[in-house]
Amino acid sequence: MSKSQDLTRRGFVAGASALGLAGGQAQAQAAFPxxxxxxxxxxxxxxxxxxxxxxxxxxxxxxxxxxxxxxxxxxxxxxxxxxxxxxxxxxxxxxxxxxxxxxxxxxxxxxxxxxxxxxxxxxxxxxxxVPNVMVVHPSFPAKTVQEVLKVLKDNPGKYSYASSGVGTPLHLSGELFKSIGGVSMNHVPYRGAGPALNDVVSGAVPIMFDNLPSSAQFIRGGQLRAIGVTTKERVSSFPDLPTIAEGGLVGYETYxxxxxxxxxxxxxxxxxxxxxxxxxxxxxxxxxxxxxxxxxxxxxxxxxxxxxxxxxxxxxxxxxxxxxxxxxx
The missing domain is CATH 3.40.190.150 (Bordetella uptake gene, domain 1)
Known part of the structure; x- marks a missing residue:
């Protein structure tokens, strides 16, 4: 066998091996999941x-x-x-x-x-x-951002708000509201938005900043009152619901x-x-x-x-x- 024939044979074997390996990988990948x-x-x-x-x-x-x-x-x-x-x-x-x-x-x-x-x-x-929304239990004595601010200013430390946990966007939404509005609320953290929402719907906690998808059915059903969405613009599913910034907290935005x-x-x-x-x-x-x-x-x-x-x-x-x-x- 000449040197050139040997090199050709080696190249063929190597190429065939590579093709076999590639084919095996492709087959394994194609099998996912x-x-x-x-x-x-x-x-x-x-x-x-x-x-x-x-x-x-x-x-x-x-x-x-x-x-x-x-x-x-x-x-x-x-x-x-x-x-x-x-x-x-x-x-x-x-x-x-x-x-x-x-x-x-x-x-x-x-x-x-x-x-x-x-x-x-x-x-x-x-x-x-996903936009967030500020919601309150229907028994809470406010229907607008300005009314919420007045109730909280008149009753410092009396009311609490629920969130899905410490450091979550919903928690920070509440802290931002307090900071810009100059009001006081107690934070009640839960292990997720679901348990927090249940307690707000039941009236155990009067206020919550929630993701709109999980609160939407309760807002439409009247179990919760929406105060405002937290995004810059209004949302298509609740076009009549103002943003919190529109309600008076200029610059407020979370999502x-x-x-x-x-x-x-x-x-x-x-x-x-x-x-x-x-x-x-x-x-x-x-x-x-x-x-x-x-x-x-x-x-x-x-x-x-x-x-x-x-x-x-x-x-x-x-x-x-x-x-x-x-x-x-």
């Missing part, structure tokens, strides 16, 4: 994050051909569930419904930081931006967002599959209608766009969270 996927929601059932997770997760499961199991792991402002995903195997079978709390606020207020919001996660897709993340170092093919089906789920007429009903702004981003979004949010909220004095053990 081969079993159910766990979507960890780091808050209690019933809140806005849970609503979005179940809505999008169900449709994604249909598109992926495997069920997506919702696992609510509430506690520490979303830190418990987020940490579980950060430490999970990066195979795409454990993913997170992340929020502004888990990826922008917690790093500033956790006494013990158990993950890096950028380095320890693989961004998948920014799903939606939250929902996004899918996996553990760091997930295979790109798996990320792309999850991203494609998540974004496709957002175009489903039923999903779009449900999200539009609560004025959630549908996004559906690339993994890279979500990664940049997280960096921007960390830079924006870090000083605000620090100034609030909030701290999570």
């Amino acid at each position: 081969s079993r159910p996927i766990t979507l960890i929601v780091p808050f209690a059932a019933g809140g806005s994050t849970d609503i979005v997770a179940r809505l999008v997760g169900q449709k994604m499961g249909e598109l992926l051909g495997q069920s997506i199991v919702i696992d609510n792991r509430a506690g520490a402002g979303g830190n418990i569930g987020s940490t579980a995903v950060a430490r999970a195997a990066p195979d795409g079978y454990t993913i997170l419904m992340g929020t502004i709390s888990t990826h922008a606020l917690n790093p500033a207020i956790l006494k013990t930081v158990t993950f890096d919001p950028v380095k320890d996660f693989t961004p998948i897709s920014l799903l939606a931006i 939250t967002w929902n996004a899918l993340f996996g553990p760091a170092n997930m295979p790109r093919a798996v990320v792309d599959r999850l991203n494609a089906e998540a974004n496709k789920a957002l175009t489903d007429p039923h999903v779009k209608q449900r999200l539009n009903d609560v004025s959630a702004e549908i996004v559906g981003s690339t993994p890279e766009a979500l990664g940049e979004h997280v960096k921007i949010e960390v830079a924006k909220w870090f000083p605000i969270a620090k100034a609030s004095g909030a701290a999570i053990e």
Whole structure:
């Protein structure tokens, strides 16, 4: 055998091996998912994050051909569930419904930081931006922002407001309201928006700053009175409801967002599959209608766009969270 023939033979064998390896990888990637996927929601059932997770997760499961199991792991402002995903195997079978709390606020207020919001996660897709709303129990003696401010100023320290936990966007929404309005309210933190909402609906706590999706049905049903939305502009599902800024607190604005993340170092093919089906789920007429009903702004981003979004949010909220004095053990 000549030298050139030997080199040709070696090249053929190497090329065949490479093709076989590539084919095996492609087959393995094409097989994803081969079993159910766990979507960890780091808050209690019933809140806005849970609503979005179940809505999008169900449709994604249909598109992926495997069920997506919702696992609510509430506690520490979303830190418990987020940490579980950060430490999970990066195979795409454990993913997170992340929020502004888990990826922008917690790093500033956790006494013990158990993950890096950028380095320890693989961004998948920014799903939606969600407005917050200030609601009160119907027995509360105020119907407008100005009336709320007057009641609170006339009764310093008498009233309390509920939130989904210390350091969450809902907590900071209340602190911002107190700061700009120059009023006093006691903060009552819960393990998620669902339990907090239940107590406000029952009248145990008179005031809450909530994500609009979870409060919408109670507002429409008369169990809660909406005072104002926290975004700059009014929302389409409640066009007659003014913003808190319109009500007199100029410059007031808060909101939250929902996004899918996996553990760091997930295979790109798996990320792309999850991203494609998540974004496709957002175009489903039923999903779009449900999200539009609560004025959630549908996004559906690339993994890279979500990664940049997280960096921007960390830079924006870090000083605000620090100034609030909030701290999570």
